[in-house]
Amino acid sequence: MSEAIWVKLLDTLPGVLWVAFAATVYFTLRRTIIERMVPRVTAFRAMGVEIELASQLLDRAVTESDSAISASDRSTALGRLEHAAEFLRGGRLLWVDDHPEGNRALIDFFRAAGMTVDLALSTEEAVPYARRRAYDIIISDLDRDGDPRAGIRMLRDLERHDVHTPVLIYTGRFDPERGVDRRIFAATTAPIALVHYVIDLMERARLGSL
Template sequence: MSESAVTKLIGIVPGVLWVVFATVVFCVLRPAIVAQLHRMQSLRTPFGEADFATNMTLIGEAAAQSQAQTGVSVTIRARRAAVSRLDHAADIVRGGRILWVDDHPEWNRAMVQLCERVGMTVDTARSTDEALGILCPHGYDLVITDMRRGDDGQAGESLADEMERRALDIPIIVYAGHFDPRAGVHPAFFAYTTGVDGLVHYIVDVMERVRFSEAV
């Protein structure tokens, strides 16, 4: 073998060795890599692609209903982000209990179905009196209320006042077509929103706190 051939061979050997080394490492780590990829895929859609698509349809219906009432639209990206978070929080929200107070429950049908699809129980009430007849200190994890009912533009605040008087320490989310925080925000309100995406995020926020308090 000529000297030039030997020189070329010496130059090729390191590259070949690196290829062999990389192949060996991949073969050794392949099971762990595949398992990690499967885990990441399951984290993306715990409920499955079909369920994710159905949840997107429901939040789309809810967004359309909300837009008809408020004129404010929710982008597809914002809806997808909300459903993705709900999807990833499956174990957190499952088993949660909501009391939804609204004199027009038909406007919330799609959102109620969405909550129920992820394993939550949703009861409804049309008035403050009906809600107070249902509520008990440990019966619900969350109350969702509108602000105006009939001629009462402060019905949501009245509900919060009555809950405080009865020592019903339950987080309250105001979900209303029109809400002006400049007029003041009741201290008992956990959050307020006019959008379905914001509502989903706040529901998960409340349930995260509930699960944390149960764990300590």
């Protein structure tokens, strides 16, 4: 065999060896790569479904509350939900309201995000729930059964039973100039604001800031 042919063979050898090495690595790790990638892709697809459902429920909640929301605010809330999904999933929420049907879209919204949402119609129902179960957040109205301070009275009952779960007030009528009780993390009349507050609290709880 001529010297020129040997030179060409030697020149091509590194490339052949590299292809052989890459093929060996691929076939050796192929199963591991697939096993790791498939759950991740499945999770992304599932999250896409969750976000689409959450988008529809948020729009419904805004419509039912007669509040206004800009396209920018809507996009920001859904973007936060997508990025904070891991913090919300598995969270526990107690919602206290004597008319829960008015909150149905938001209740379904948080459930679609992977949270457990328990409902209580009164303080008498809510306090035993809060004492028996570990909730991440309590959402409550203010006015129940003709008592405009029912929600505030519930806070005192929670304190007496040493329940320190963060409380969000979600109500149709709220005057921010009157201030909020020391046990209230935040109060709002807007669905979009409530979503942000829940995400804030869940992020803090998961990151150990509460």
